[in-house]
Amino acid sequence: MTAVEVISRHEIIKEFRRSKSGLGGAAILLGLILMTVYSVAAVPLESFRQWNSPNFWIDLPKSAAPEWTNVGFGEKVPEHVVLHARDAAMSTSMEGGVRTVTHSYTVNFSYDDYPSDFMLLYSARYGSTQPVLQIDVLRPDGREFRVYFASLPSSQQGDNEFSGRVFSTDRAVEESLGNHAGAFSYRQDPSRPHVMLFSDAEESRVLKGTYVIRETFYLFDANDSVQDSGVILGGKVYGIMGTDELRRDLAIGILWGAPVALFIGLTVSVAAVMIGLIYGVAAGYKGNRTDEGLMRINDIFYSLPTLPLLVILSVTVGRSIFLITGFLVIFGWVGMAKISRSLALQIKHLQYVEAAKLMGQSDFNIIFRHIIPQLLPLTFASIAIAVPGAILGEAAVSFLGLGDPAVPTWGQILHEANSAGAASRGLWWWIVPPGLMIAITGLAFVLIGNALDAIVNPRSRRM
Amino acid sequence: MGGFGRFLIKRSINMIIVLFATLVLTIALLGPTMDKILVDAIRFYAVEEVNHQELKFPTAEERQRYIDERVSLQIRTLGLDQPWYHPTRFTNTVLKVMVLDLGKSNYLTSDTGSSNVRDIILERMPKTILLFTTSTLIVTVIGLYLGAFVASRAGSVWDRLNSTFAVFSGSFPTWWVGMLMIFAFAFTYHIFPARSTPLTDPSDPAYALDLLYHMLLPLITIVIVGFGSWAYIVRYFVVGILGEDYIAAKRAAGIPENRIIYSHALKNAAPPIVTVVALSLAGSFGGAITVEAVFDWPGMGQLYYAAIGFLDIPIIIGLTYVSTLIFIVTVFATDIIYAYFDPRVKVA
Numbered sequence: 001m002t003a004v005e006v007i008s009r010h011e012i013i014k015e016f017r018r019s020k021s022g023l024g025g026a027a028i029l030l031g032l033i034l035m036t037v038y039s040v041a042a043v044p045l046e047s048f049r050q051w052n053s054p055n056f057w058i059d060l061p062k063s064a065a066p067e068w069t070n071v072g073f074g075e076k077v078p079e080h081v082v083l084h085a086r087d088a089a090m091s092t093s094m095e096g097g098v099r100t101v102t103h104s105y106t107v108n109f110s111y112d113d114y115p116s117d118f119m120l121l122y123s124a125r126y127g128s129t130q131p132v133l134q135i136d137v138l139r140p141d142g143r144e145f146r147v148y149f150a151s152l153p154s155s156q157q158g159d160n161e162f163s164g165r166v167f168s169t170d171r172a173v174e175e176s177l178g179n180h181a182g183a184f185s186y187r188q189d190p191s192r193p194h195v196m197l198f199s200d201a202e203e204s205r206v207l208k209g210t211y212v213i214r215e216t217f218y219l220f221d222a223n224d225s226v227q228d229s230g231v232i233l234g235g236k237v238y239g240i241m242g243t244d245e246l247r248r249d250l251a252i253g254i255l256w257g258a259p260v261a262l263f264i265g266l267t268v269s270v271a272a273v274m275i276g277l278i279y280g281v282a283a284g285y286k287g288n289r290t291d292e293g294l295m296r297i298n299d300i301f302y303s304l305p306t307l308p309l310l311v312i313l314s315v316t317v318g319r320s321i322f323l324i325t326g327f328l329v330i331f332g333w334v335g336m337a338k339i340s341r342s343l344a345l346q347i348k349h350l351q352y353v354e355a356a357k358l359m360g361q362s363d364f365n366i367i368f369r370h371i372i373p374q375l376l377p378l379t380f381a382s383i384a385i386a387v388p389g390a391i392l393g394e395a396a397v398s399f400l401g402l403g404d405p406a407v408p409t410w411g412q413i414l415h416e417a418n419s420a421g422a423a424s425r426g427l428w429w430w431i432v433p434p435g436l437m438i439a440i441t442g443l444a445f446v447l448i449g450n451a452l453d454a455i456v457n458p459r460s461r462r463m
Numbered sequence: 464m465g466g467f468g469r470f471l472i473k474r475s476i477n478m479i480i481v482l483f484a485t486l487v488l489t490i491a492l493l494g495p496t497m498d499k500i501l502v503d504a505i506r507f508y509a510v511e512e513v514n515h516q517e518l519k520f521p522t523a524e525e526r527q528r529y530i531d532e533r534v535s536l537q538i539r540t541l542g543l544d545q546p547w548y549h550p551t552r553f554t555n556t557v558l559k560v561m562v563l564d565l566g567k568s569n570y571l572t573s574d575t576g577s578s579n580v581r582d583i584i585l586e587r588m589p590k591t592i593l594l595f596t597t598s599t600l601i602v603t604v605i606g607l608y609l610g611a612f613v614a615s616r617a618g619s620v621w622d623r624l625n626s627t628f629a630v631f632s633g634s635f636p637t638w639w640v641g642m643l644m645i646f647a648f649a650f651t652y653h654i655f656p657a658r659s660t661p662l663t664d665p666s667d668p669a670y671a672l673d674l675l676y677h678m679l680l681p682l683i684t685i686v687i688v689g690f691g692s693w694a695y696i697v698r699y700f701v702v703g704i705l706g707e708d709y710i711a712a713k714r715a716a717g718i719p720e721n722r723i724i725y726s727h728a729l730k731n732a733a734p735p736i737v738t739v740v741a742l743s744l745a746g747s748f749g750g751a752i753t754v755e756a757v758f759d760w761p762g763m764g765q766l767y768y769a770a771i772g773f774l775d776i777p778i779i780i781g782l783t784y785v786s787t788l789i790f791i792v793t794v795f796a797t798d799i800i801y802a803y804f805d806p807r808v809k810v811a
Binding site for chain 1: 790
């Protein structure tokens with residue numbers, strides 16, 4: 001019996017259907033493909049392109065846990081609140097040539113924890129005289145805190161629109177709130193405005209109730225106008241997967257990671273296995289010195305330290321996802337070349353190959369027409385088995401901070417989590433899903449590959 | 464000369480070619496960056512020198528000319544006026560590294576303050592060896608017994624459980640499991656430190672104990688991720704051997720089943736298993752980079768990670784070379800031992 005058995009495609013499919021683990025792998029793969037389709041069809045492409053630009057994600061909360069962690073009997077932590085001018089009660093008054101525009105936002109805050117931060121948005125159109133913005137918060141206990149009072153930045157041109165935001169971490173907010181520290185019967189720290197603003201005056205706990213946040217614009221020119229305003233109370237929970245330190249929605253990062261991982265895994269494994277197949281068959285079929293030479297080169301590649309060289313390549317040559325894919329191919333074909341060489345050594349002595357040779361067919365023809373087709377079933381199994389290695393390789397490079405900065409990958413999310421010390425700070429939602437996705441994707445292909453291998457490879461079938 | 468001698472020579476030449484190829488590749492890739500960094504450093508020090516000595520120059524141009532002269536003098540003495548691929552320079556660099564003259568680092572130093580790359584690497588190497596040898600030993604022992612155990616019950620629930628675990632744990636990146644372990648045992652339960660670099664001074668006698676305590680979490684992580692696949696490999700070899708005729712003969716002779724499995728079968732499965740152990744140990748540097756980066760374990764992998772951050776090219780070249788050297792020498796040694804004991808290999 002030869003090591004190579006001819007199995008029809010029909011037979012492979014029939015046997016694969018009987019393999020439970022193979023079907024399990026196929027089911028996971030289907031899930032990943034659905035994720036890919038969903039992210040391409042339903043998630044705005046802009047979130048993919050802008051993944052690494054902090055401005056795109058600024059309206060989201062920082063390091064927020066997934067929303068479903070809030071369900072239960074325990075403490076309720078604040079959800080994310082985003083309000084814009086359309087949610088506000090507006091009023092305008094004139095007094096002595098000064099127009100006063102007030103936007104008041106009513107927020108019912110009844111959580112057991114303070115918001116993680118807050119942002120107050122404004123957008124106004126004005127000329128050379130800057131309007132003044134005043135922000136007050138009326139608390140449920142009747143106290144009113146002045147949060148901010150300053151003129152908007154001066155405009156260079158005659159008529160321009162200026163949008164900005166007052167952050168809770170702004171120096172001006174801290175100074176303004178410092179005047180209200182006396183309202184508390186205990187020591188309050190004005191450098192944490194998001195805590196101070198929502199604290200009970202008698203004891204250190206959250207003051208629940210209805211807050212009114214008022215943004216008052218003083219306009220000194222008849223042509224000036226207020227375009228928009230807004231209030232963002234940073235939640236401690238957000239979305240189904242939470243956010244990271246840079247306020248990015250992790251669910252979107254996880255979704256976009258699926259097509260990227262599938263692309264890398266499949267491209268690398270198909271290219272590497274095909275190269276290895278042709279290389280190995282050529283070496284085995286030609287034999288003698290060609291074989292010797294080709295196998296020496298193969299030995300060199302086998303002994304090269306893969307990860308260190310991948311790292312060096314991405315530091316010096318480049319980090320684009322296509323380059324990294326290419327680098328992974330360079331190191332990926334070695335194993336397949338060894339296997340296919342040993343199989344070609346057996347096949348080339350089969351009668352039909354000898355016959356083809358006697359008929360004067362070219363080596364090229366014999367390799368591609370007569371030997372490689374025999375090895376195709378094995379090739380499919382090898383491709384599936386090679387995918388996890390490629391995905392893990394890219395993940396490792398990204399994890400070391402050397403991945404493509406323009407593309408969100410699971411490895412990169414984990415790199416950022418590790419640099420931010422997510423594990424030792426308890427931000428599990430930043431660590432668990434991306435790693436799980438890497439593992440599950442690898443698992444899917446291992447299961448499919450093992451099932452195929454058991455069908456096409458008689459040696460493992462015996463086991 | 465006998466077949467074995469020829470085999471030995473062939474393998475030795477092969478080994479030197481591989482080492483040379485790795486070096487050429489590494490230096491070719493890093494050469495341009497290295498030169499740029501060196502020239503920048505020379506310029507920086509020349510300007511520093513002028514500022515420091517408070518040399519007075521009548522005009523700014525003259526000051527600039529003085530600095531430029533100093534820089535070009537330095538560049539010429541260091542041979543940097545030739546490009547990195549200039550034959551003499553290139554050969555010099557390659558030969559120097561091959562005999563482990565690794566030069567001086569740009570930024571990183573050893574704990575004792577030396578900036579000699581060889582000193583830095585030698586200081587880190589024992590820690591990587593300690594962590595990865597210990598974990599490989601534990602994994603091997605667990606793998607051997609678990610593998611033999613499930614092999615004797617092939618097809619049982621235990622066997623299937625082990626196979627499933629092996630497939631699962633094989634898909635998990637070790638560094639990710641490391642992050643989970645830090646979350647579980649450093650953040651949630653404060654059992655182990657989150658960073659594995661001990662705070663004790665290395666000269667302190669308590670350092671060794673502290674180091675071992677800091678080693679536990681990375682060690683447990685590597686063992687958990689590794690032993691499943693190991694047991695699976697051992698099972699594969701042992702099942703093959705249990706099907707052989709001589710085992711059937713031993714059974715017929717009435718030797719207890721346990722003794723057959725744990726003594727006879729394991730002994731015969733040993734050579735391939737030892738090879739796999741040796742190769743995985745020798746190749747553990749790649750994994751060390753990510754695992755040591757996660758745990759901040761002060762070994763060679765963490766040094767490599769730090770060197771990338773600082774673009775400390777002499778260290779990157781040195782580590783890449785040393786790790787290749789370790790791997791190739793191990794492959795060489797296992798090949799030789801194998802060939803010596805197995806007459807079939809010699810002919811091939």
